[in-house]
Amino acid sequence: MAGQKAKAATAYEAAFKYFTTGLKLLNAESWQSEYDLTLALYSEAAKAAYLQGCFDEMEQLVEVVLDRAKTVVDKVQAYDSRIQGYLSQGNLKEALKTGLEALKLLGIDLIENPSQADVQRELESTAALLAQREIEDLINLPKMTAPEPLAAIYILFTPERSQVLQLLSTQAAIAIENANLYSELQAKESKITQFLEAIPVGIAIVDATQYGSVNRVIC
Secondary structure (H helix, E strand, C coil): CHHHHHHHCCCHHHHHHHHHHHHHHCCCCHHHHCHHHHHHHHHHHHHHHHHCCCHHHHHHHHHHHHHHCCCHHHHHHHHHHHHHHHHHCCCHHHHHHHHHHHHHHCCCCCCCCCCHHHHHHHHHHHHHHHCCCCHHHHHCCCCCCCHHHHHHHHHHHCHHHHHHHHHHHHHHHHHHHHHHHHHHHHHHHHHHHHHHHHCCCEEEEECCCCCCCEEEEEC
């Protein structure tokens, strides 16, 4: 496609025009009669739109793909464009939310704001999966070919996704830190309570004429 060549050459405005021109040439039944071509044009147009900062146009194209695409995997590039659009605008929270939504459709359900218990549970689950496995066992595993896991890896681990992963890691770290702080506060509160309970209750009588003289009556 001429649009793909223009996009590869970073001529994003020209690429967007090529793709939108292609969309105008499609007939009303193209999602049924020419599904692959229609999906590719809409997906590529959405990507070209965010690359040149046309976020409203990108969102419209993404919505069409999410509504008309037949499979979750076919929707991945549209989700990717939406994530990239949010990242381009500095909206990391919406990028994270969109990524989690896409991953859930692909069978990976991650918690947006994990608690310490959530993190601990997943660490234990991972440790159980890796138990009694050598590095060689992992190296010799068969190559992944299933489209859904590959799409999930694309959402998670492309270089542009580092900010989303960092935010997700930060959320987990905050959850652990908050849980640790809560435990520390509980411990300190318990010590203060024990200290106060150990102090005998009494009345202090102060001689106003002699500030240094204090008589304490223990009850």
